[in-house]
Every structure is written in C-alpha cells, then in structure tokens.
Amino acid sequence: MDWDKLRIFHAVADAGSLTHAGDVLHLSQSAVSRQIRSLEESLNTTLFHRHARGLILTEQGELLFDATRAMNKRLETAAARIRDSEEEVFGEIKVTTTTAFGTLWLAPRLAKLYELYPDLKIDLMLEERVLDLPMREADVAIRMKEPSQADLIRKRLMGIHMRLYATEAYIAANGTPATVEEIGKHRLICQNPTSFQVSAGKSLVEYLLSYDVPHLFTVNNYFGVLQAVRGDLGIGVLPDYVVEDFPNIVRVLPEVESNEVPVFLAFPEELRQSKRIAAFRDFVQDEVIAHRRRQRALEEAAE
Helix, strand or coil, rough: CHHHHHHHHHHHHHHCCCCHHHHHCCHHHCCCCHHHHHHHHHHHCCCEECCCCEEEHHHHHHHHHHHHHHHHHHHHHHHHHHHHHCCCCEEEEEEECCHHHHHHHHHHHHHHHHHHCCEEEEEEECCCCCCCCCCCCCCEECCCCCCCCCCEEEEEEEEEEEEEEEEEHHHHHHHHCCHHHHHCCCCCEEECCCEEEEEEEEHHHHHCCCCCCCCCCEEEEHHHHHHHCCCCCCCCEEEEEHHHCCCCEEEEEEEEEECCCCCCCECCCCCCCCCCHHHHHHHHHHHHHHHHHHHHHHHHHHH
C-alpha cells in the first residue's frame, strides 16, 4: 500500500473535506482527489460517501482510518521519543562480555547505572564467543583484547593480570608458599589449559603446572575458580580485578603474575551519537577509574 496515499487519506478523513485536507497538505483539491480515487481503485472499494456538505467515511473507510490513526499516533510517539532522546537516556543496550568479567566486575556495579538512568534496559550476554557488533548481535562489547572487526569505535579501559590468591583462612591453616616451587604443597585451582581463556592466563597456568603439582582442581571459568578459592579449597589463579570485592582473599607469591591483558570497550560507528551508548560508556569508564584508585590503595597497603 502506498504510504503517501495513506497519508493523504488520513488527512482527508480527519478533515472531512478535500479542500481542508489540501490546505493542511499544501496540495490542490484536484491532486488530493486524484490520490483518494487511486487509493480506492487499488483497494477495489469506496472509502468515502460524497455529498454537498463534505465527505463521510464508508464502513471500509472507517476500518482504514482506524489503522492510519493508530499508525499516525505511533509515528508521533516515535518522533517525540527521538526528540527526547537528545536529552534523556532510555531504551535497551545489548552488552556482551566474558562470563568472568560480566559476573564478577560489571554486574555488581550496574545498580549505580540504573540509579542514574532508571529507564535504561541492559541485556547482558555473557559468553566467550566474540559477537559480531557490525551485524548488531550486540551493541557494546567489553573484551580482553582489542577488537579486530572494522567500523568499530574502541576504547582501552584498563589492563589486568592473572595472579595467585587464597583466603586468609586457608593461609592461616596451610601456610604461605615462599617460592613458586612450593606451590606443589598446596592445591592449585585454575582453568584447565584446554579451556577457552586469554593466552596470558593460559601461559601462567602452563608455567605453574610445569612444577610438580599433585593436588589440582580445574574449572572452565574464573567464576568457578573464585568460588572454590572462597571455599578455602586452595590457591587459585584469578584476574586481579576480583580482589577489591572480596577483602578476605589475599595475594600469594606476589612476584608471580601473567602478562598484562588489555580490556577494551567497543561499539559500532553507527551508534556514535546514541545517548544510551554514551551513558553506558561513560559509566564504565568512571567505574574503571574508581576501581584503579581502590586497587592502588590496596597494593600500597599490602606493601
């Protein structure tokens, strides 16, 4: 159905007159009349009863007017929301990140974001697979390496390291290894080297396993490693960002750590002007800055 003809039909039905509709549309009466006649022919029906005092909708015309009235209202609402979005933040954001980062770092902080923007809706997708942002499988990605996809705006958020941690209770009961060679006296909790993980984390695990480690517990994600460490099961390989949220977990063998893993935030170029994307990006960046400050304070206190 021709949208332009529907627009003209709606104006005529609303005004009840070809002349008045023409004035609103800035068209001549004959042009309006031709469009209505063409629409009636395409639908093979009569939309108006014509008489000297104006036009009255037929039953079929009433049905079509109900439809165009609903369409017009939705278009007006959409236009108003578009105008409002220049000042307000609302709508859905599909965010993808790894299970560990999303579960242990991002999700616990989102309450602050919702306090700022209660009309925002976050759809958080936690998986190791890299989603296709240009194809809009997600709006924003937070990943442990720089995205390689084209046409993305990317921002380096921070660098993280995989380190060794245990609870204070575990250390009190089992002692602290003085050297990496003594790791074999403890149960090592880590991701299996065959599990999907960043190469820096895999390299650290392989390095630790090159020593005699008779007691081993492996999990396929860092959330499981964290839960085992919190249960006083042994010494775990964890990303350093977990420490501030679990103060009873302390670092073991501070000279042992992975190479730095960069954390990037990325989104499609086409969303550059999106207010909700900007709000999410700024929120994450502010939280990262606050996280770095707290992390430095913890490291200085431990020295």
